[in-house]
Amino acid sequence: MLHVIILLPFLLGVLMLMIRQNLRFHMGWMVLPLPAALFLYFLTRIPLIRAGDNILDSFTWMPSLGIDITLILDGLSLIFVLLITGIGALVVLYSIYYLQKHTDGIRQFYIYLLMFMGAMLGVVLSDNLMVLYGFWELTSISSFLLIAFWHRRERSRYGAMKSMLITVFGGLAMFAGFNLLYVMTGTYSIREIVAQAGTLTANAMFVPAMLLILLGAFTKSAQFPFHIWLPDAMEAPTPVSAYLHSATMVKAGIYLVARLTPLFAGQSEWFWLVSLTGLFTLIYGSFQAIRQTDLKALLAYSTISQLGLIMSLLGLGSAAAFFAGTEEAVFYSMATSAALFHLINHAVFKGSLFMVVGIIDHETGTRDLRKLGGLMSLMPVTFSVAVIGAFSMAGLPPFSGFLSKEMFFTSVLNIREFDLLSSGFWMQFFPVIAWLASVFTFVYSMILVFKTFGGKLQEAKLDKAPHEAPLGLLLSPVMLISLAVVFAFFPDLVSVPLIEPAMASIHNGLLAPGTNFGVSIHFWHGWTPEIFMTLGVIAAGTLLFKGYSRLRVLDREASGRNPLNRMYDGSLQLLEKGSRRLTDAYMTGSNRHYLLYIFSFLIIALLAVLVREPGISLGMEHYAPLSFYEAVVVAIMLLAAFAVPFAKSRVNAILFTGAVGYMVTLLFVLFRAPDLALTQMIIETVSVILFLLCFRYLPKLKKQKEPLRFKLPNLIIALGVGITVTLIALAAMGSSPFKPISEFFLKESYSQAGGKNVVNVILVDFRGFDTLFEIMVLGIASLAIYGLIHLRMEADLPQRQ
């Protein structure tokens, strides 16, 4: 069943390829039923999951590699599939009214969106790491396609490229981490890996695997410093921003961290990395959000900040693993339930806020905070949605964000009691940073509402006369945001059926059997320190918001490009320029340079082996005695060879080379190789004749006037090659442990092949194939020579005879 569910979006995408582009109705209506139906299906699964059962479907794919498509629906997956399908349906509904029926490429839009939906379902349902990775990259690709939906805009292409590079970089790191896990455990199945968790911690690959996988999770979930792609991804159409870049895809990293918590929690590296990265991202994102003038950029930084919050809560929750089976485990695991609750809340309010911004963009023609204002009375419904969304984001009562903010404060206060590596003192900073970040969050939430809807209407700056959006456009955000209110008053709607089973997935094996986490979220829990922290946030935030208006940050040009973006752009440029320069430096186009590289490598590699190899015997005792004739012939040959480079004219050079050849012939005679001598003599003669025949057409041999700078390296390399060859020849001669096989040829030549000339018998009988192809070589060479001389292309280069 689960396989069919993942396949359905892809099948629908294929179906859409086949239908006509010009439908009478908006194409989105075709898509809408699918996520809605899936959402309803998953809702019906809730009782089953709540009872502690999982839905497991397996399909054998590549058994020899240990890769099968096992899909599993447990508590954690359930939250995500509900978000994906539920918000997916609302986003499709919203996009039907947001995008014109005849928008260019509207079909592609829905196909990409379906592709994304299927991939995302695959990510959260896969049990096999490789399948998970495949779907993970598919979300990167479909996100790339959706960001660049308006591909004629330069900014869209830049944003798409940037997000692609960063998320694929992280994805590949994660792939490496997965493979390390496979090497350690011998399985790709997450369940089986988690079952081995305890035995892995001592493994040298355990921490590298953790770091690599975290790299994947952090890049996908826009954690500092990999968050830079998210603000640029805002060039995508607003439904895409709402769906991918606030509610679903950016939570894939969160999902991965939560999914692998049973494996890695209990490691102090994991605790510190996840919680500190999250905490830093939280405060950095919230601070940056204040400085934005574009509504979508503000929401992007806000998303970054909230993702940091969820991530840090998951980190804090992992502290529970240090106290498995005790009361403290439940105490610390509350952070995880806060993370899950906020995950749902964030998807709800951020999705609707993006839709609100889309409506404002749609109705006024701008998203610039400096041009907006006074829309409160003109767009009352949009305003209400924005207020609920922003207040929920700021963590104000009576909305669901308030509850998750309280739980967040509880968790950071609790963590002060966690004494890991006697770091108790530093734990005091958790609440401080969390509180500061909340103040910033409050400020940008207020900016979002009051700069847009409050103040005076600046009609002159707007392209359109603003008015309330049509009903269809309002439908999705209203439905979504009403959840924020519902969850606030009835938090048990979420906590009992969804969070409790998800906690069981994340912290499995932590509790004694039979007990449960007892997740219950209360709207009011007395005069606790958390309440006073919230009151402090409101007070400080209000002050800051007032003062901030005086500072008029928004009226200033946003203070330059973000340094991290400059670093990203700079390093890309540096890479391009650097590789260009490097390639230009060694790919000179000069034949001689390449030969120098090849020869030097040869020398270095061979000599290195020779030097490292101990005990090479020179084997002097095997040497044949030196005879007088041989010595004379060798001397003449070397003299002739020496003369070649010094020859003044081409005819001399050719003749000297010929002389070397004839001396080689003589050596063959002396070494008792009559056939060789014959062949060598004939061929040397033919060569020399050929050379002399063309003598007239050959270039004049210019005296080499190259400077020493040119000649000296050549000489050194040439000498190096010569010495290397000599050394290797000597080393090899001394140490042959095997007898040659020539005894066989000598013995069987006559009896088996009926020939007395053993060399010829070898050539045509024992090893006749060599001869066949050698004949072919000669044939090809002669054909090629014929072609070179006779075939000339027209418009050739100038002839010179």
Place this chain on the structure above:
Amino acid sequence: MELVMAVAVGILFTIGVYLILSKSLLRIVLGTSLLTHGVHLLLMTMAGLKKGSAPVLGSADTYVDPLPQALILTSIVISFGVTAFYFVLAYRSYQALGTDEIDSIKEDKE
């Protein structure tokens, strides 16, 4: 004997490589010729230069190793084919391009 041959082969390699690294096409072709000679002598030497009769069966007690001779024979023919081709190629490129400097036969960068 083998020691002398090994040194001689080394010298042939040195001169061959030196010529191949020069700029003139003709020198490069001659360099490959010398290199080929060096390789053939090396093959010969490596099999051992022990005395014996030529490998034509008769009444002798020992014969020299016939296998390297067969290999060298094959190699001689092949290298002749390749050298002839090189040579004509050098001739043609000189004819067509008007230079025998290897470095000036580059594609223009512009």
